[in-house]
Every structure is written in C-alpha cells, then in structure tokens.
Amino acid sequence: QVQLVESGGGLVQAGGSLRLSCAASGSIFRLINMGWYRQAPGKQRELVAHITSGGITNYADSVKGRFSISRDNSKTVSLQMSDLNPEDTAVYYCNVRELAFNGKTYWGKGTLVTVSS
Numbered sequence: 810q811v812q813l814v815e816s817g818g819g820l821v822q823a824g825g826s827l828r829l830s831c832a833a834s835g836s837i838f839r840l841i842n843m844g845w846y847r848q849a850p851g852k853q854r855e856l857v858a859h860i861t862s863g864g865i866t867n868y869a870d871s872v873k874g875r876f877s878i879s880r881d882n883s884k885t886v887s888l889q890m891s892d893l894n895p896e897d898t899a900v901y902y903c904n905v906r907e908l909a910f911n912g913k914t915y916w917g918k919g920t921l922v923t924v925s926s
Contacts, residue, residue: 811835811915813903818920825924826891831903831917833884838907843886845878847899847922857901858888862908871896893924 817829829845844859858878859867866878877889886903903917 813917815917815920820923829888838909840908844904846902849899
C-alpha cells in the first residue's frame with residue numbers, strides 16, 4: 810500500500826516562508842512524477858508546482874518566482890514557499906503519478922497553509 814506523508818504546513822504572516830515536504834512509501838513504481846496542488850475554500854483544486862522524474866519543473870503563474878519545488882530523493886518532494894500572501898491560503902496536497910503502463914496516481918491527505926495579513 811502506498812502512503813504519502815506530508816509535513817510543513819502551518820500559520821505564517823504575509824511575506825513569510827514555509828517549506829512543505831512529502832515522502833512516498835510503500836509499493837510504488839521506481840519512476841514517478843511528483844507535485845503539489847492546493848485547494849482554497851470554495852475553489853477548485855489547482856496545480857501549484859510539478860516536477861518530473863528527470864527534474865523538469867512547472868509552476869502555476871501565481872507562484873512563479875516565489876515557490877520552488879525540488880526532489881530530495883526519488884520518493885521525496887519539497888515545496889519551498891516564499892513571500893507568501895493571503896491568497897496562498899489553502900490545503901496543499903502532494904500528488905504522485907507512476908510513470909508506468911496503467912500507472913496509478915496517489916494523493917496525500919493534505920496540509921493546511923494559512924497566511925495572515
């Protein structure tokens with residue numbers, strides 16, 4: 810069984826920084842893409858940042874220049890968030906997609922990030 814364990818959420822003032830981490834464990838394919846999504850109250854879940862197994866990154870326009878995604882190892886991904894603003898308040902979800910035929914997609918339970926003004 811695959812588990813995604815997220816950590817690092819919390820309350821921060823506008824302009825502050827937080828670092829989120831996600832570790833995948835269990836029976837997961839060796840090649841995976843990893844990413845972070847977020848869902849604010851009353852809004853749809855949206856992609857924040859994504860990183861491929863080869864290290865190619867992609868960011869939502871709203872976070873470019875402020876957030877940085879990285880892979881600490883093949884099964885751990887981090888999201889460094891800087892210059893946070895209240896619009897970044899949301900539940901952040903780790904996402905993993907197996908790069909295999911019939912590869913599965915997994916989601917973490919989410920970690921809450923609250924940015925106060």
